[in-house]
Amino acid sequence: MARWAIYFVCLLLDVSVAASLYRGYLSGWILLPLAVGLTVLALYDRLQRKHALLRNYPLLGRARYMLEQIRPEMRQYFFESDTDGRPFNRRQRAVVYQRAKDVKQTVAFGALENMYEPGYEWAAHTAFPLKVKPESLRVTIGNTQCRQPYDASLLNISAMSYGALSKTAVLSLNGGALLGHFAHNTGEGGISPYHLENGGDLIWQIGTGYFGCRDEHGNFSPEVYTAAVAAPSVKMVELKLSQGAKPGKGGVLPAAKNTPEIAAIRKVKPGISVLSPAGHTAFSNEYEMLVFLQQLRDLSGGKPVGFKLCVGRKDEFERICQAMINTGIYPDFITVDGAEGGTGAAPLEFTDSIGMPLYDALAFVANMLKQYKLKEHIRIMASGKIITGFDIMKVLALGADACYSARGMMLALGCIQALQCDSGSCPVGVATQDPSLYQGVNVEDKRVRVANFHRNTIYALAELMGACGYAAADKINPAAMYRRVTRTDIRSYEEIYAPDNGRSNGVALYPGQTVNN
Known part of the structure; x- marks a missing residue:
C-alpha cells in the first residue's frame, strides 16, 4: 500500500x-x-x-x-543489513555497485581500518609483477568420460531458481551471462523459458524434487530429462546433494510464488507451497549416486556432470572418493558450497549452525581428491559469499578451479538486500512473482550491469594475480595468502589448511585436531 x-x-x-x-x-x-x-x-x-x-x-x-x-x-x-559480521562487508558491496555501473572503482581514504584485527587477510605481492590477460582466465571442465567438455569462466552465476527469482531477473542474469561468456546456474527449480530465451550458457541443477525432469509421482524421469538436457544452452548438469545455507533440508517454494506458469515448469500443482525432500529418491548411497551421475552423463550425450554439496561428515566424503576408485566413475566437477551461503528460505538454526564453512570445506575436498589421486579427473567449483577478485583468488589458492557468485550477481542486478526474498514483495522486483514489481526490472539495462560486474571482477582478478606474480590461476600458492589469527599471530593459508595438519586414515582435519584410531 x-x-x-x-x-x-x-x-x-x-x-x-x-x-x-x-x-x-x-x-x-x-x-x-x-x-x-x-x-x-x-x-x-x-x-x-x-x-x-x-x-x-x-x-x-x-x-x-x-x-x-x-x-x-x-x-x-x-x-542494506550487514548480517554476516565480516568487517569489510559493506565495502565489498560498494565495489559491486561500482563495477556493475562501470564507474570509478577507487577509494579516497586509503585502506581498511581493521588490518590489526583478527580475521584480516591479504596476499603477498612480488617486486616483479606480471601481465595477466583477463580473457585467459578460463578452465576446461570435462574428464575423459565426458564427450562435450565445457570451457568455463572462473566466475559464474550461482544457483538461483526461477520461482525464487522473477522472470525479469532470470532474463537479466542469463542475458549478462551471454554478453560476458560465463555460465548461469539454473537452481533446482528447473529450466524455464526465461533461462533459454537469451541463449546464455546454463548449468542445469537437479535437486531432490527433480523439477523439470520428474514424473507424475515426483520421481526422476529419464525421458523428461533427456528431452530437456538436449537444449544447446545446457552445457553442464549439477546434481545437488545439499546447499550451504540449509544442508540436510530441502528447498521451499512458498504458495504465493507458485504461479501456474512456475508449477507447469516444475511439474507440480500451482498455488501450494512446494517442499522438496531432504534427500534423493533416485539413490541412497555413494555407489548408487555415482551410477546415477553416469546415467545423467550418458543421457545428456556426454555433457559434464557433477555434484554439489555442503560438507558435513568428512568420512562420508572419503567414502565417496573410495567409491569413485572402486567404480571407475568420476564426476567432471564437484561444487563445494560453504555454510555461509545465503537463501530466503532457511530456518535460522540451519543457517547459523549446520554445515562446514567454505574455506575449511574447500581445503578438505581438494586435499582428499589429491590424496586419492582423483584431482586430475575432477574440477572443483567453489560457492559461498564470493564477491571480489580477491575472494576468487583465495578460493583458487585453496584448490578451486572456478567459482560461483550469488550475492555479487544479485547486487549487480539491483538487489538492495531488503530481506523480503520469501515474502513476494521484493521492492526492486528481483525476488517476486508480482507483475507490478518485477516489471520494474529493465532487462536490457540490468543484463549489461551483470556483464559489467563479471568483466570488471575478472579484470581485477587478473591484476591481483599479476601483482602477486602468478601467470595462471593454477599457480596461485596458499603460502602467499595470509590471515591475522590474533592481533599478534599471523599464519599463511598453507599453515592453516595444509593437508598434513592432523590426519585420520588419510582425512585432512582442522589444524590441531586429532582423532584416536
Whole structure:
C-alpha cells in the first residue's frame, strides 16, 4: 500500500492547490510549483526504465540515491543489513555497485581500518609483477568420460531458481551471462523459458524434487530429462546433494510464488507451497549416486556432470572418493558450497549452525581428491559469499578451479538486500512473482550491469594475480595468502589448511585436531 501512497499524496496536493486557486487564495500560487513538480517527478519515476526501485516506489526511492550522492557507502547503513559480521562487508558491496555501473572503482581514504584485527587477510605481492590477460582466465571442465567438455569462466552465476527469482531477473542474469561468456546456474527449480530465451550458457541443477525432469509421482524421469538436457544452452548438469545455507533440508517454494506458469515448469500443482525432500529418491548411497551421475552423463550425450554439496561428515566424503576408485566413475566437477551461503528460505538454526564453512570445506575436498589421486579427473567449483577478485583468488589458492557468485550477481542486478526474498514483495522486483514489481526490472539495462560486474571482477582478478606474480590461476600458492589469527599471530593459508595438519586414515582435519584410531 505504501508504494501507491505517493500518488494519493500528489493527487491530494493537486486538488488542494486547484481549490485554493479557484477561491483566489495566495497559498494556491505558492504551492502550485511544488504540486506540479512532485506530480511530474512521480510520473517520470514511474515511467523511466533504468531504476527498478524508482519505478516501483516513485519519489520515495529517491532517498536512496540522494544518500548515495552524499556518500557512496552511506546507502549501506540505511538500506542494506550487514548480517554476516565480516568487517569489510559493506565495502565489498560498494565495489559491486561500482563495477556493475562501470564507474570509478577507487577509494579516497586509503585502506581498511581493521588490518590489526583478527580475521584480516591479504596476499603477498612480488617486486616483479606480471601481465595477466583477463580473457585467459578460463578452465576446461570435462574428464575423459565426458564427450562435450565445457570451457568455463572462473566466475559464474550461482544457483538461483526461477520461482525464487522473477522472470525479469532470470532474463537479466542469463542475458549478462551471454554478453560476458560465463555460465548461469539454473537452481533446482528447473529450466524455464526465461533461462533459454537469451541463449546464455546454463548449468542445469537437479535437486531432490527433480523439477523439470520428474514424473507424475515426483520421481526422476529419464525421458523428461533427456528431452530437456538436449537444449544447446545446457552445457553442464549439477546434481545437488545439499546447499550451504540449509544442508540436510530441502528447498521451499512458498504458495504465493507458485504461479501456474512456475508449477507447469516444475511439474507440480500451482498455488501450494512446494517442499522438496531432504534427500534423493533416485539413490541412497555413494555407489548408487555415482551410477546415477553416469546415467545423467550418458543421457545428456556426454555433457559434464557433477555434484554439489555442503560438507558435513568428512568420512562420508572419503567414502565417496573410495567409491569413485572402486567404480571407475568420476564426476567432471564437484561444487563445494560453504555454510555461509545465503537463501530466503532457511530456518535460522540451519543457517547459523549446520554445515562446514567454505574455506575449511574447500581445503578438505581438494586435499582428499589429491590424496586419492582423483584431482586430475575432477574440477572443483567453489560457492559461498564470493564477491571480489580477491575472494576468487583465495578460493583458487585453496584448490578451486572456478567459482560461483550469488550475492555479487544479485547486487549487480539491483538487489538492495531488503530481506523480503520469501515474502513476494521484493521492492526492486528481483525476488517476486508480482507483475507490478518485477516489471520494474529493465532487462536490457540490468543484463549489461551483470556483464559489467563479471568483466570488471575478472579484470581485477587478473591484476591481483599479476601483482602477486602468478601467470595462471593454477599457480596461485596458499603460502602467499595470509590471515591475522590474533592481533599478534599471523599464519599463511598453507599453515592453516595444509593437508598434513592432523590426519585420520588419510582425512585432512582442522589444524590441531586429532582423532584416536
